[in-house]
Amino acid sequence: EAQVTQNPRYLITVTGKKLTVTCSQNMNHEYMSWYRQDPGLGLRQIYYSMNVEVTDKGDVPEGYKVSRKEKRNFPLILESPSPNQTSLYFCASSLGTSGGLYEQYFGPGTRLTVT
Amino acid sequence: SQQGEEDPQALSIQEGENATMNCSYKTSINNLQWYRQNSGRGLVHLILIRSNEREKHSGRLRVTLDTSKKSSSLLITASRAADTASYFCAPTTAFQGGSEKLVFGKGTKLTVNP
Numbered sequence: 001e002a003q004v005t006q007n008p009r010y011l012i013t014v015t016g017k018k019l020t021v022t023c024s025q026n027m028n029h030e031y032m033s034w035y036r037q038d039p040g041l042g043l044r045q046i047y048y049s050m051n052v053e054v055t056d057k058g059d060v061p062e063g064y065k066v067s068r069k070e071k072r073n074f075p076l077i078l079e080s081p082s083p084n085q086t087s088l089y090f091c092a093s094s095l096g097t098s099g100g101l102y103e104q105y106f107g108p109g110t111r112l113t114v115t
Numbered sequence: 116s117q118q119g120e121e122d123p124q125a126l127s128i129q130e131g132e133n134a135t136m137n138c139s140y141k142t143s144i145n146n147l148q149w150y151r152q153n154s155g156r157g158l159v160h161l162i163l164i165r166s167n168e169r170e171k172h173s174g175r176l177r178v179t180l181d182t183s184k185k186s187s188s189l190l191i192t193a194s195r196a197a198d199t200a201s202y203f204c205a206p207t208t209a210f211q212g213g214s215e216k217l218v219f220g221k222g223t224k225l226t227v228n229p
Binding site: 090 | 205220
């Protein structure tokens with residue numbers, strides 16, 4: 001089954017404790033992206049990757065890091081989480097190197113709470 | 116950056132009725148996509164309509180695009196309780212490193228009452 005998986009699905013952590021949210025897709029997609037969703041603000045892009053070893057900032061990259069060492073994986077790293085990073089996070093992937101040319105497939109989401 | 120603005124923000128209808136949601140954007144686009152999100156879940160792609168298309172259908176969904184008015188609409192016919200969700204439009208323009216980018220609006224929250 002074609003899918004995007006994220007882990008963990010739920011995470012409660014404390015300020016400053018480094019964490020990684022994993023994202024994996026099995027569709028051989030070049031393009032991958034991370035979004036956060038907050039009430040009243042909609043979905044905002046954090047980082048994206050057009051291919052292996054090619055990553056770039058989205059609209060709200062501060063406090064986040066990503067890497068793309070393999071085509072299928074695109075982990076999101078919070079080196080020192082803060083309460084304002086409490087949010088619902090989505091990973092997505094798409095055919096081709098463009099984020100808008102084809103449909104995006106979304107993961108189920110990771111609900112992160114930073115206390 | 117280019118962002119779709121959905122209207123209305125919330126819509127409540129009875130099962131069997133049609134639901135129409137609108138999206139407006141500001142600059143020229145390459146295509147426009149519609150997504151659905153059930154509460155707290157991942158977004159699901161519904162329809163992609165290209166800038167040279169005026170109308171597209173998928174089952175009970177009908178999307179129109181008017182590039183002269185910079186607007187799109189999503190019509191769900193004969194709605195069902197299972198259609199209860201938030202609906203997002205995402206116009207795309209080429210600017211992200213030469214690539215294209217989806218920028219999501221805040222969505223229309225549709226409630227279909229049984």
